[in-house]
Amino acid sequence: MISKLKYILLLFFIAISLNAQSVTVFANTDTTDYIVGDYIYYTLELNYPKNTRIEIPQIQDSITVLDFIKEEPVVSEESGNTVHILRKYIFSKYDSADVTIPGFRINYFLDGNSEPQFVNVNPVKIIVRTIEINAQGDIQDVKAPLKIQLDWLMILLIILIVVVVIVGVYFLYRYYRKKKLGIVPQKKIIKLPPYRIALDSLSELETKKLWQQGMIKEYHSEITGIIRKYFEDKFNFRALEMTSSEVLLSLKNINDTREIVEITDEFLNNADLVKFAKFKPIPTINEDMMKQAYEIVNKTKVEEEVKVETLEVKNV
Structure with a gap:
């Protein structure tokens, strides 16, 4: 009986030890x-x-x-x-x-x-x-055209238009008068290369600090707009009107842009997620977007001198 009791106690202490570990x-x-x-x-x-x-x-x-x-x-x-x-x-x-x-x-x-x-x-x-879209809920009747009553605001607007027309006629008169006297100055137009315009725009966007103020969607929309405009001016295809996949396809067909296809794909994909899938990027992704934008421009830019075009106005 004592041996049996010792055996039961031994099993009890072993169980406690196993449970503790x-x-x-x-x-x-x-x-x-x-x-x-x-x-x-x-x-x-x-x-x-x-x-x-x-x-x-x-x-x-x-x-x-x-x-x-x-x-x-x-x-x-x-x-x-x-x-x-x-x-x-x-x-x-x-x-x-x-x-x-x-x-x-x-x-x-x-x-x-x-x-x-x-x-x-x-x-x-x-x-x-995915986000559920209620197609029926988005269909609305066409609203009737607004009727604008002729009031004092309209009268002031008409007066303002008349003043603008008079001022315009005055400056046209002065222009043609100078033209007859042969003193019309030459006009100089400074034309910046596309990469300079893009880099200046990116620098200006950084100073706005949009994503730091919670304006994530506005930040991604503006930065992709800068790069799309750069593609349009630099490589002569309508990047602003294309989808992201169409932009990538156009870049693949240009020899000078093949090295930026992969980084452009990641760049546009992150922006599309923010705009269409309510993706909330962490701060490092927003910072990477700016780094990628600079890299896209710097890898494809060709150093050019700033062109100054002179527009000559000849007297008739």
Whole structure:
């Protein structure tokens, strides 16, 4: 009877010892329903005894169904002999799908034990959806034309127009009078090359600090407009009227631009995500957009002297 009691007590203390040395892990996301381009916050919660070495694999290699953005600082707490750790990662996804974030293995070594043990991370299921558009809700009746009543504001406008016409006639009279006297000055037009116009515009955009003030969409719209205008002036195709894919196709057909096709693809894709998928880029992406814009111009520019064209006006 005493031997049996000793055996039961031994099993009890072994169970307590094993429980005290257990390692647990739990994975979750901040929600299960996302829109394309949203940030997906993925959290790993680990609990393990002190003096235990944990080996967490590279999260980018373990989770390939999502696009990795960054890892946030680790939060660590200790309670008695137990360590509690929170590791948070930010992902995103740019197409709609039912996604299962896979589980993976985390190896650990208990104090004084060189043999690795492991614990499995649980999989997490989420849904990534596109923005639903209500086509019927966007259809509206044509509004009737507004009727403008002739009031004092209209009278003042008419007076202003008359004054402008009189001033214009006066300056035309002076112009033709000088022309008859042969003293019409020559006009000089300074024509900057496309790369100078683009670089000046990018410098001016930087000083506005749009994305730093929360105007993300305006920033991406203006910076892509500068580069599209540069393509149009430099390579003579209608980049301002084309889609991003059409712009890339045109660049591939020009020998001097093939080296910028890849960076232009990334540049235009980021801008399209902001404008059409409500993508909220982190600050480094906004900074990279400016660096890429400068790189596109600098790699394709040809140093030219500023042209000064003289417009000669001859007397008749």
